[in-house]
Amino acid sequence: MKLTYRGITYDYNPPRVVYGSTYAQGKYRGLPVTFQTTEVPIVKPSYNLKYRGIAYCTGVPTQAKEPDKIGNVPSKDIKIPVVSLSERSRTLMAGHRQSIRQREQAMLNRLAEEVG
Incomplete structure (x- = not known):
């Protein structure tokens, strides 16, 4: 499919989605909705970008399956720790409080410089 954005044309080929069986049905704003599984998971492309x-x-x-400089081979059995919802909310709240304190301290420092 040919698309144009700000005068530049480019080709866009959306991935084909093959739907499987229906696992739920419902209504959203009065209209029937069907939820289906996909046969093949949709893989988003990865881009290496740079900002500032x-x-x-x-x-x-996507990384090569080659050994890194130390000689370790990437393993597929990486254990990712599961954090509970209460622990995550506690961490987010602590970070929020810290950012508020830093902002208040910066404001007080600016005020002290203006007053002299």
């Missing part, structure tokens, strides 16, 4: 000198990657990063 900081490199980052979008999507799922």
Whole structure:
């Protein structure tokens, strides 16, 4: 499909989605809605980008399966710790309080400089 954005044309080929069985049905704002599974998971493309000198990657990063410089081979059995909802909310609240305190301290320092 050919698309145009700000005078630049480009080709866009959306991924084909193959739907599987229906696992739920319901209504949303009075209209029937059907939820289906997908046969093949949709993989988002990953891009290596840079913003203000900081490199980052979008999507799922695709790395080579080669050993790194230390000699370790990437393992598929990586254990990711599961954090409970209460622990995560506690961490978010603590970070929020800390940012508020830093902002207040900066305001007080500016006020002290203006007053002399």
